[in-house]
Ligand SMILES: Nc1nc2c(ncn2[C@@H]2O[C@H](COP(=O)(O)OP(=O)(O)OP(=O)(O)O)[C@@H](O)[C@H]2O)c(=O)[nH]1
């Protein structure tokens with residue numbers, strides 16, 4: 001009996017989630033309503049049903065999220081009957097008197113880290129499961145499955161623990177926490193193929209729809225929620241688009257598309273010559289080591 | 301479609317990262333924006349050529365120093381197979397990262413610089429690959445462009461490496477002359493080396509036989525977690541969650557639980573609440589037993605017809621991965637499967653000289669990156685199989701009790 005590669009990846013991810021359940025006192029699963037974290041929830045159902053999840057779902061809401069993703073998030077938590085904790089970047093900004101980035105491509109994405117670290121402290125989470133994949137970005141390609149962070153959430157790429165076979169070491173000191181990435185070894189296409197195979201429902205914005213957008217620096221940015229303030233040289237258009245990733249509105253671009261079904265989306269992704277983050281994420285393109293620097297600062 | 305995990309190994313600057321870049325580039329697995337990004341980053345170089353090593357050397361300090369520090373993972377697929385690539389650092393200082401990357405691989409590409417031949421790090425990495433039980437080695441004799449694509453140079457290095465391989469426990473060794481820089485024999489056949497008639501690297505990766513690497517005889521199931529919903533409808537539900545790390549189980553099989561030695565039979569096997577008649581490695585499943593047995597995380601369920609070893613004094617090969625010395629009398633936490641127990645070091649039987657593979661006796665302590673045969677005494681008996689017969693249940697780690705860091709990789713040999 002030989003397992004297909006999707007079965008192998010699924011089994012590896014379930015194994016990692018159960019290691020979290022077995023090794024930590026107070027874990028959490030970070031859930032945003034995006035396709036990777038939706039995949040995580042599906043894997044958690046496979047790992048723990050008919051039992052309850054040994055962790056709550058946690059969302060750090062920037063206040064600049066797509067309504068479709070938020071609705072999906074709430075409906076999902078309701079449907080599966082698991083606890084959802086939401087913490088707002090807005091509140092952190094007010095309480096800590098943080099200075100919000102301003103100007104043309106201002107984004108709250110970076111401020112998420114403050115709220116995340118506060119939330120970890122508030123609930124004393126010792127492990128946070130996230131949907132990051134190594135194929136997304138060159139710094140992520142280097143990170144362990146169990147990534148130990150100090151009390152500032154900081155990743156030290158030069159001092160990662162050895163991680164052998166399928167033996168994960170989650171022992172930490174008080175104050176430290178571990179970021180755990182069960183789908184580390186999945187590619188974007190693996191996630192899509194898995195979603196198709198498992199018939200997982202996604203928020204509607206992952207499929208082609210007509211939308212009002214601004215063309216800025218060649219990218220199609222959503223006008224939804226008035227998050228992005230139009231400027232004189234931004235062209236206002238209506239296009240048929242879908243989102244390839246769903247992140248903060250301020251830094252997630254849409255892709256022109258006619259794909260209304262999963263099959264069609266997968267065909268388009270297979271044909272594209274541009275990477276997921278390259279096409280859609282503005283925040284990685286600020287500098288050469290943008291992701292590495294954010295991770296050192298406590299980001300996912 | 302099946303999945304092959306492989307790693308690059310060899311001395312610093314032998315061209316490992318460049319080879320991975322070339323493999324991805326020539327197999328058209330690099331997306332346009334990623335290519336642009338490394339073109340931009342290569343601009344600072346004098347010769348203006350794009351540096352394919354930047355595809356995997358993604359950290360700031362790696363790019364500044366032009367070396368690999370930690371393993372990078374890359375993914376690609378051809379119509380035949382899916383691949384997980386692990387690009388390892390060659391620097392001796394980062395050997396533990398190479399060990400990390402190699403532990404799950406089925407194949408290692410050991411690079412050798414054609415100008416320098418077999419180096420100390422070639423020997424060290426080959427030894428590690430063999431200790432880790434990687435069944436397939438490809439010796440990539442690289443930088444052939446710098447030795448005029450000479451067949452003699454290639455043959456000499458093959459002979460030299462074959463001598464070394466004889467002392468190691470590797471099943472299959474393949475030799476390929478290459479230029480990672482120019483792409484000779486990576487994806488496309490070399491025009492400069494018509495004398496070489498073997499496969500290109502990609503052809504080899506696509507066709508190497510990996511199916512028989514799975515251990516299907518020793519059925520092992522380390523329990524990770526117990527699922528107990530405790531709702532009125534599922535009051536008596538008690539499922540043992542875990543991954544079958546080797547072998548296969550069927551409904552009705554007689555099983556034994558370690559370390560307790562209690563026995564029972566399998567009542568049901570499920571995945572996501574769906575019952576299966578049988579299940580095999582590497583599936584993650586939930587198991588139900590016919591009788592009430594006291595089982596929790598850390599226990600090992602095995603099929604009673606093939607029992608593991610169980611002992612408090614064990615012999616093992618050790619890769620030491622910490623800057624603090626490993627000494628007789630030191631205490632650590634040992635983890636095998638999901639089981640953890642304290643242990644103390646009884647004896648350093650011998651250290652292995654990584655150059656000659658000779659055994660050095662009378663060693664009092666081990667330093668970072670040393671390899672040795674050791675004897676450990678555990679607080680509770682551990683259940684395992686010799687690593688040589690079963691990678692999944694014979695591999696263990698040592699954890700430092702104060703720093704919590706993983707400091708040693710153990711390939712368990714047997715009872716001492
Ligand atoms: N002439 C020639 N140069 C090569 C070849 N392969 C790699 N190089 C060069 O050798 C140097 C080192 O290459 P890397 O790929 O970074 O070496 P590495 O083995 O990954 O090094 P570490 O990861 O730091 O151990 C670079 O300058 C490459 O351009 C080759 O086939 N021919």
Ligand SMILES: [Mg+2]
Pocket residue numbers: 316317318353357367368387388389390
């Ligand atoms: Mg390298």
